[in-house]
Amino acid sequence: MQPAVGYIGLGVMGGACAGNLLKAGYSLHVYARRPEQMQGLVAAGAVAHASPAELARHCSVIFTNVSDAPDVEQVVLGENGVVHGAKKSSVVVDMSTILPSAARNIAAELAGNGVEFLDAPVSGGSQGAIDGTLSIMVGGKQKVFERLLPVLQVMGKNIVHVGDSGAGQVAKACNQIVVSQTLGAIAEAYTLAAAAGVDPAKVRQALLGGFVASKMLEVHGQRMLTHNFTPGFKAKLHNKDMDIVQRFAEELGIDLPGTDLVAGYIKEVVEAGLGEEDSSALSTLFEKKWGKSF
Amino acid sequence: MQPAVGYIGLGVMGGACAGNLLKAGYSLHVYARRPEQMQGLVAAGAVAHASPAELARHCSVIFTNVSDAPDVEQVVLGENGVVHGAKKSSVVVDMSTILPSAARNIAAELAGNGVEFLDAPVSGGSQGAIDGTLSIMVGGKQKVFERLLPVLQVMGKNIVHVGDSGAGQVAKACNQIVVSQTLGAIAEAYTLAAAAGVDPAKVRQALLGGFVASKMLEVHGQRMLTHNFTPGFKAKLHNKDMDIVQRFAEELGIDLPGTDLVAGYIKEVVEAGLGEEDSSALSTLFEKKWGKSF
Numbered sequence: 001m002q003p004a005v006g007y008i009g010l011g012v013m014g015g016a017c018a019g020n021l022l023k024a025g026y027s028l029h030v031y032a033r034r035p036e037q038m039q040g041l042v043a044a045g046a047v048a049h050a051s052p053a054e055l056a057r058h059c060s061v062i063f064t065n066v067s068d069a070p071d072v073e074q075v076v077l078g079e080n081g082v083v084h085g086a087k088k089s090s091v092v093v094d095m096s097t098i099l100p101s102a103a104r105n106i107a108a109e110l111a112g113n114g115v116e117f118l119d120a121p122v123s124g125g126s127q128g129a130i131d132g133t134l135s136i137m138v139g140g141k142q143k144v145f146e147r148l149l150p151v152l153q154v155m156g157k158n159i160v161h162v163g164d165s166g167a168g169q170v171a172k173a174c175n176q177i178v179v180s181q182t183l184g185a186i187a188e189a190y191t192l193a194a195a196a197g198v199d200p201a202k203v204r205q206a207l208l209g210g211f212v213a214s215k216m217l218e219v220h221g222q223r224m225l226t227h228n229f230t231p232g233f234k235a236k237l238h239n240k241d242m243d244i245v246q247r248f249a250e251e252l253g254i255d256l257p258g259t260d261l262v263a264g265y266i267k268e269v270v271e272a273g274l275g276e277e278d279s280s281a282l283s284t285l286f287e288k289k290w291g292k293s294f
Numbered sequence: 295m296q297p298a299v300g301y302i303g304l305g306v307m308g309g310a311c312a313g314n315l316l317k318a319g320y321s322l323h324v325y326a327r328r329p330e331q332m333q334g335l336v337a338a339g340a341v342a343h344a345s346p347a348e349l350a351r352h353c354s355v356i357f358t359n360v361s362d363a364p365d366v367e368q369v370v371l372g373e374n375g376v377v378h379g380a381k382k383s384s385v386v387v388d389m390s391t392i393l394p395s396a397a398r399n400i401a402a403e404l405a406g407n408g409v410e411f412l413d414a415p416v417s418g419g420s421q422g423a424i425d426g427t428l429s430i431m432v433g434g435k436q437k438v439f440e441r442l443l444p445v446l447q448v449m450g451k452n453i454v455h456v457g458d459s460g461a462g463q464v465a466k467a468c469n470q471i472v473v474s475q476t477l478g479a480i481a482e483a484y485t486l487a488a489a490a491g492v493d494p495a496k497v498r499q500a501l502l503g504g505f506v507a508s509k510m511l512e513v514h515g516q517r518m519l520t521h522n523f524t525p526g527f528k529a530k531l532h533n534k535d536m537d538i539v540q541r542f543a544e545e546l547g548i549d550l551p552g553t554d555l556v557a558g559y560i561k562e563v564v565e566a567g568l569g570e571e572d573s574s575a576l577s578t579l580f581e582k583k584w585g586k587s588f
Contacts, residue, residue, distance in 0.1 A: 160496065170497070178476070
């Protein structure tokens with residue numbers, strides 16, 4: 001029998017990951033601030049708890065997948081948080097995307113209570129979560145990573161131990177730097193093509209056979225052409241992630257001008273009321289600005 | 295027997311393409327402004343000519359692969375240029391990367407003389423030229439494209455007819471927009487990682503398994519880590535291409551801020567005396583600026 005595993009935060013991503021743990025035979029304990037999010041999993045055999053602390057009493061591994069650093073801090077360190085119920089040597093694995101320095105602080109707080117911590121943000125979207133094919137970027141102790149690897153493999157495929165605490169969040173920030181600028185670059189390329197009277201779809205086809213071929217150009221390049229912005233990755237969440245990248249860069253005292261440029265576009269998308277759309281909708285800003293339709 | 299084919303401009307790219315035509319059994323005629331560049335091909339069976347016009351008298355298809363628009367104009371339309379020897383209905387195929395509007399002008403000039411024209415810039419570098427696996431982006435008449443396809447297939451693998459005259463050059467400009475900004479994004483990601491004390495190599499590994507996986511991250515991401523800037527694609531040529539993109543955007547009356555940002559980096563690389571290095575050397579600007587080594 002598999003060990004008892006807890007999952008806190010059962011949104012689109014967390015709910016899918018928790019479901020995969022249950023299917024893989026783990027004894028699953030769940031907590032969500034909105035109790036209705038637990039119903040489906042409880043019906044499938046999970047045990048619901050009234051607080052993170054109570055959940056923690058029953059589990060040796062506790063996953064958290066909530067929105068931002070304050071939410072993680074609340075469910076892990078706050079009143080009735082995980083730390084108040086966790087057994088010594090149990091492990092908290094946070095799959096949320098948060099500020100790397102916040103992850104390091106949470107790790108230090110937990111260490112003071114004899115509890116291990118891994119930051120393990122993911123990439124791959126809701127489909128990756130459902131399929132159990134997420135890319136998982138992990139920060140924390142090598143030994144703890146190795147111990148947790150079999151459980152992580154239930155949820156993801158490409159699982160990399162990037163370094164010490166916070167390193168998983170740093171890798172996720174790097175991921176968002178490349179994702180966002182690739183979106184911006186494709187939008188600029190389509191703008192040039194459309195302005196020149198050339199079919200952006202043909203340009204995409206030509207580029208897909210060459211050195212710049214990528215999943216980004218394939219999937220998001222196609223979204224921009226068909227104006228299919230059903231998420232995918234909601235602009236409001238991408239905006240939150242870009243805010244993390246920019247705040248972290250500021251903490252480190254570095255400038256990332258390309259990141260700042262595209263973060264501005266994503267913010268503009270959200271402010272235009274398109275926060276629920278896929279973030280590749282930033283291409284519509286270019287279409288509007290230059291009066292060119294892709 | 296294959297038709298007689300001419301090749302003008304026998305640099306790294308042109309020389310390799312011409313060699314593949316010869317190997318494929320085409321009767322090859324060559325011209326280069328520096329006669330020593332013809333020696334190897336002549337030894338292998340090609341016929342050397344004293345001028346583009348003279349070469350054109352013997353060929354139904356004439357490739358040009360020179361540096362920039364003025365060079366193409368000179369060998370095609372100038373004194374002793376192709377147009378002065380070309381038979382009616384022969385086809386000039388320009389594989390150089392030049393301003394799309396310049397390609398359109400050359401096409402119009404040739405059409406006035408009963409000569410067809412395709413713009414067919416490539417991507418894939420010197421190795422792609424040697425292997426005959428270039429990506430070829432073609433602009434011009436559909437019928438002429440179809441007629442030329444078997445010859446193009448000797449030199450490339452992904453060959454796309456993008457649209458009318460100039461459309462091949464537009465696609466190439468779009469390609470350089472995405473290439474350059476992807477380089478910039480990877481450099482920013484590595485900067486953030488290094489500043490945070492996280493190994494950029496581990497970050498690359500994590501990202502390679504996810505949605506942003508690309509040949510760019512694989513090859514150029516690795517170049518930046520090992521500081522191996524043996525071209526590849528020389529920064530001075532990338533700089534020339536970015537200049538074309540920016541001039542073309544200006545002609546069209548559009549701004550491409552992300553492109554402008556990275557074009558500035560590539561110019562800086564050239565001005566720092568690194569023009570002969572691969573353009574991914576722009577990462578060294580970030581290392582120097584922030585005192586962080588990747």
